[in-house]
């Protein structure tokens with residue numbers, strides 16, 4: 001069964017919901033596995049007040065019993081901690097006209113979904129657009145990715161992420177397990193503590209100037225054997241699916257694999273990774289390709305970089321217009337992040353796990369975790385033997 005998931009819910013609605021279908025039966029899951037990743041998604045110096053309010057209280061509706069997946073769809077909801085304050089505006093059956101007027105969104109924010117969304121659905125008040133386009137909907141995506149990451153962990157595959165820059169101020173990339181671990185736990189998602197003051201100063205200055213910041217982050221996948229994904233049809237390519245999933249994160253405007261955009265300006269000799277033969281084995285000494293060739297994993301680290309634009313909602317709204325009066329107006333503003341790069345990085349890590357996990361399951365089947373594990377291990381051995389020339393035709 002192919003993996004899939006659907007989400008439902010609005011930013012200020014009763015809660016958010018994810019239904020994840022296709023996961024193998026017999027996967028061990030603890031509550032901490034899920035709450036831990038949600039806490040990481042809330043992180044970040046420069047986030048708005050919401051992260052202090054949200055507790056991301058989870059309710060499990062199906063698919064898990066006694067800490068193990070059953071093979072049925074996993075349903076999880078996330079309560080909105082502020083629902084009582086929003087009931088009057090977001091109630092599914094009856095809302096208060098006064099509260100609706102007070103919370104009306106009539107000045108579209110440049111860079112957000114407001115204007116094209118209002119044209120698409122023909123609404124003057126863009127509250128419905130704001131509610132569903134909000135990046136709060138990346139919370140259930142992150143849960144789906146966390147489940148996929150647990151499957152991958154059983155298969156010996158690790159997905160990690162780190163923030164590389166915020167507002168043009170760079171941070172060192174992780175070198176070694178300890179620094180990846182630090183990046184995972186750090187408020188700013190960075191590998192080294194000494195890089196944090198400059199990033200914090202940049203974010204504080206942006207907040208004072210009532211503007212916002214974007215940045216770049218990287219995602220790494222290790223432990224994946226060569227040959228996951230396919231070149232045989234356009235939609236089976238691992239790089240294509242990863243790029244699609246990462247570009248679908250709100251505000252992500254660029255994704256590259258390996259040397260990516262830089263490789264376009266370099267000659268082939270400086271870009272492709274030569275294959276050496278040493279001690280009867282082939283080997284690579286570089287990884288400009290970022291671990292993917294021909295839409296398949298090469299067995300090296302998969303290395304992806306993504307660029308996030310600055311957040312569109314700003315305390316001092318950009319020039320826009322009011323859909324009711326038709327007159328120029330400052331863009332709508334409400335509680336918002338100044339910078340959400342560390343949070344987006346966690347969402348990207350989760351979505352990478354989702355894509356890699358679902359492609360592995362497509363290749364090796366996923367009714368039972370034990371079967372998936374055995375088939376994956378058998379394939380890993382095949383890939384390693386190939387490296388030792390045992391499979392090579394003489």
Ligand SMILES: Cc1cc2nc3c(=O)[nH]c(=O)nc-3n(C[C@H](O)[C@H](O)[C@H](O)COP(=O)(O)O)c2cc1C
Pocket residue numbers: 048111112113133134135136138249250251252309311312313314335336337338340343344347
């Ligand atoms: C984790 C995360 C948090 C975000 N927080 C905000 C926010 O507080 N305010 C805002 O206007 N945009 C925020 N965004 C970005 C918007 O959701 C995004 O720019 C908008 O949906 C329009 O989509 P587009 O930028 O992909 O065109 C956030 C994005 C992510 C990934």
